[in-house]
Amino acid sequence: MTVPAILAMYFLKPRRRERVVPSTLLWRPAAVNLSASRPWQRLEKQWLLWLQLAAAALLALGAAGPVAYLGRPSPSLIVLLDASASMQATDVAPSRFDRAKDEVLSLARGLDRGATLTLITFARQPQVVVQQAGDPGEVEPVLREIAPTPFGGNIVPALSLARSLAEGQGETRLVLVGDGGYAAEIPADVEFIPVGGQGGNVALAGMTLRPMGNGNAVQVAVVNHGGAPAAGRVGLEAGGELLAPQAWRLDPGETTYLLWPQVLAAPSYTARLSVDTGANTLFLDDVVWAVPEETREAKVLLVSPGNLFLERALELAPSLAVYRVSPAQYTSLLSGSYGYELTVIDGLVGPVPPGAVMLVNPPAGEVMPGLKVGEVFRPASLQAEATPLMQHVDLARVQVAVARELQVDSTWTADITAGGSVLAAHGLAGGRPVVVLGFDLALSDLPLRPAFPVLVHNLVSWLQPPDLGLPAAVAPGEEVAVAPLPQAEAVAVRQEAPQREPAGAGQVLAPPFPPAPWVAGNPGLYRVEQDLEGPAGGPETRVSRLVAVNGYDPQEADLAVRRPGETGERQATGAAPPRPRPRSWPLAAPLAAAVLALSLVEWGVASRGR
Template sequence: MGFASWAGLWFGLALPAIIIMYLFKRKYVDTAVPSHLLWTRILRNMEANRPWQKLQNRLLLWLQLLAAALLVAALMLPFVWVQGGRQGHTVIIADTSASMSAAAGSEPGGKDERESRLDKMKEQLIAYIDAMGKEEEITLLKLGSQPQVLLSREIDRAALQRAVTAMTADYGPAAYRETLSLAAALTRDDPEANVLIYSDGQWNAAAGSGNIEFEVPVQVVAPGDGGEGNTAVEQFGVKPGRDGVISGIAVVNNYGETPLETSLDVYGDGKLSASKPVSIEGGGSASVSFEELPSAEVYRLALSGEDSYAADNEAFAFREKADSPNILLLSSGNLFLEKALQLTGARVTVMNPAAQAGRESEAKPPAPPGVKPDIVVIDGPAPAFVQDGDWATLLRETPLWTWGGNGEKIRPDNGKTETLTHPVTRYISLADPPTGLLLDAEIPLWGETIISIGGRPAAYAGLEKGQARLVFLFALGDSDLPLRPEFPILVDNAVEWLQSGRATGLGRSLAGAAVDIPLGADIASADWVPADGYALRTGAESIPAEQEKGVILSRQQAPSIPGLWRFESKGADGAELPGFLLEVAADPAESALQGSQPLPIAGAESGAQTLNGNGQDNSMPKSRYSLVYLAALLALIVILTEWGVYQRGRSI
């Protein structure tokens, strides 16, 4: 039982006032006197006016005190909590933040040992909907990365249960304050409304900065006890050393209160590469380094074993591009180009196609280099062996720069040279044409002209199926460009632009955040596909890429489930284009499962009831049943009884 208004206690001053009145009440006592009848009246007055007499056990006194006490109770608006039976408008806030995917804290060995808090919340919500009042209207709000009104003033139980069943966890930054503000606005000026908050209470510190005013009763239901700790991979990265040796470092946090001993496993392209034990004190962190990791495109760091929150038990890292790119130069011999490439700091490997003529006659093309180059440069016509097999695959998946080639050569109509704005042509101004012969070739759809001579393209650049392409339509042997002072600058710009997209992945992004993807002009369709980690283990489905008017957008929203995702795309001809890998991470603020913050709620009616998982029935929130009318009725009955006693003329 509770009281909604303690202001009614002021009426409690009537109780001592009644007692004081009885202390000063005139009391007439019949006394037999044998004589002196004239003194009788005087003696009565003296007895009746005697103050501070001893209180006697009188029925009228107790009736008056009981009536005053009942009136005080009625003014304090008494109520009791009862299961269900709500009326009016109920706003339900369902917390679907990342921490709700953690285990609900059931007893080990039970049937729901790994049941998540989100699953527990769904059970509680469905049970509440089954017992909702006949005239109760429910507005269902989803607390995720942004407030979402799933249903508004709904009375259909089936529709409410379908909306609850379809809820999924949102691993991005949760909009705690925004959702509470929306609920406060929906219940403002509605005295019949009330708010139910289903949440584990794992609210970050920013959510509690400044309370939100509610004008209606607010109840909080906590699914599970939330007593388990959590271990999280805070950071993980790899980088190449001087001799190409890959090293890695990881930071792991223990949010529990007890010391933790576990091991960290590093996988390179799906194969176990290293494993190290780690010991972390309660509430502490540890840094672990890994040396001489085998070369791989993607590395995954995973904690051994399981804890209550699995979304932060792993992290991915992509091989960083080295400061000095590896360039494969296919040339019959061009000292100017080779030296200009070396001046950029690149490691240049020269392969002479003419030396492979004998092998080609025997149908034995040379093997591609053991270490995949970062850039391929072809000086002159492309050799025949690069058209098929592993070489064709290498050129398709590697940034390519070509000079000249096979085809008919023509002379421009005039020598007017124009250098267009592009990263390759920065700080370059060609007043005179560098050559008098150009290949008669059409620019593909993905190409953008960067140098023109006599109105004809002399060089173009762009992305072909996601890979950088730079094409000069003249051979260096037909040009005086290597003799010009702009040539080293041009080569440096070209190498920098070609290796700008050389990273093996898109990096790391929070769930639901915006991601920029370098897309080619020939892309026709694309999807996000789970490739590894938490998303793949939980059976996440592919997500279609965002489009606008049939065009795939280069700025995409990252998937909402943590793990390794691949952005797969296809061209207009149906051919698969190179994919992009992205690590999606949950909001790190959700990893601290212990030390939950109080809800930022204020107001006279707020915080009325908090139900938790301490063994009580928390599947059904309680509603207030007013006792005001009962207290007022009892007070009226006592007053009528008192009036009857008073009419009898007795105060016994």
């Protein structure tokens, strides 16, 4: 309305001509209205009019509240929120993760109308926690529920997930909120919002046990990942008994090793860090656990009329107690309580015992479902198949006089073949592991070859995993495959420290069998338990193994905030600067300044010649 009003005022304004007349004619009216038949000609050379029109247009534009964006705004956001272990650091209050959640909430509150926000948290694996939310009220309750993890930050699968989600949302902005330092390079189109301060961290990098006399020598590694000197003490606990602490002092980047040379034997050992001077803002790696290597002897029954080579090879296998009986004695053992976990039957077939079984040179006929033994034939050269049981087994020069062909179904795996015929196979029969060798060891030179003890070791390790097949220590997020014992009816994991879960609690891995892998979680001491079937009418027995889960990760322990792709404390040479976030810039003030400038110009034009 302002511009038409100015034009109307110029159209209706009377116009007068200037004349030079004698003073006697001043009394005569000299005003002559210009013709209005050509109104647009009135606008010619009217500089004041154009200046006023420009000022009015700028005022109207400023009143609309225009906003300019520094960078191109996107209609939607996909935010990657770092939930790795280092985000638990408290160098910024209350923690890095809480500060990162505030950044995400600010992004949600700054969404334009019609824009959406998708939130992906990532550590070991990515997880979509908010899907295309257009209202900050949808994001805020989710942010209150999520928490950082003890795992390392793996951004590669998170980026892949974000790219796949972006394909269905049109143009999007990818924003990464975290403390950086990821091993993988980050594409240039991903905006990075750094979170964190100058946090120092002193960590227990690990504990080593070495048998010494009736106990163990214990060594603990201490690392200063901060930028300033630090000092403190490390206390050691062995089976509930506290030992005298040892002092340490470290400059930035230094490592020291504390040694307790003679500590009594204990089921587990715990070291705790205390920092007297210096910064320590990450507490996840202030405690470390260690478990001694344990060996559990499995009882093996060898049923054979006499096979010295096989008996000696079994005795060489670790953690086995071998007992040999005759076929007649074996039949009587089956009628009572059978306490053997592995049975090796040489040259005969009969009632199959409970537990794992190795059949050597069984007679012709159907041994068990899916397995038949054929007639005798003369095999050609032996071929070791590419199976785990044949690792490092060289059969190139092994000769077998006669053998029986094994006829197996698809549930069995062939290990040794000769001209297309199967001579050895393994599989599960009724849920228990079974290995079959279809030839007499005495009618071959295999026992004289270096491959024989290797083959027996591989077979026994699969039939009877030593020490439950578990490592003594793992890292958070590591998948642990639990090999069940043959008589196992249930497999579970429960925490022993720092908080002890009662019996019956914890995570059930089986049934169903085979057990699901155990993913190690928060640092602590865990007990993997297997409930074994007892004798007929008798109670179950329980076999367990302690496993230490320690939270130290060199990449997570170094709390220096780095751009994605940097792994050292110094900035990588030639690295591109982080992309700035698009920010809005209101234009009302610049437009007001432009109107003021035009008003000054108009005043100057109007007063010209006065």
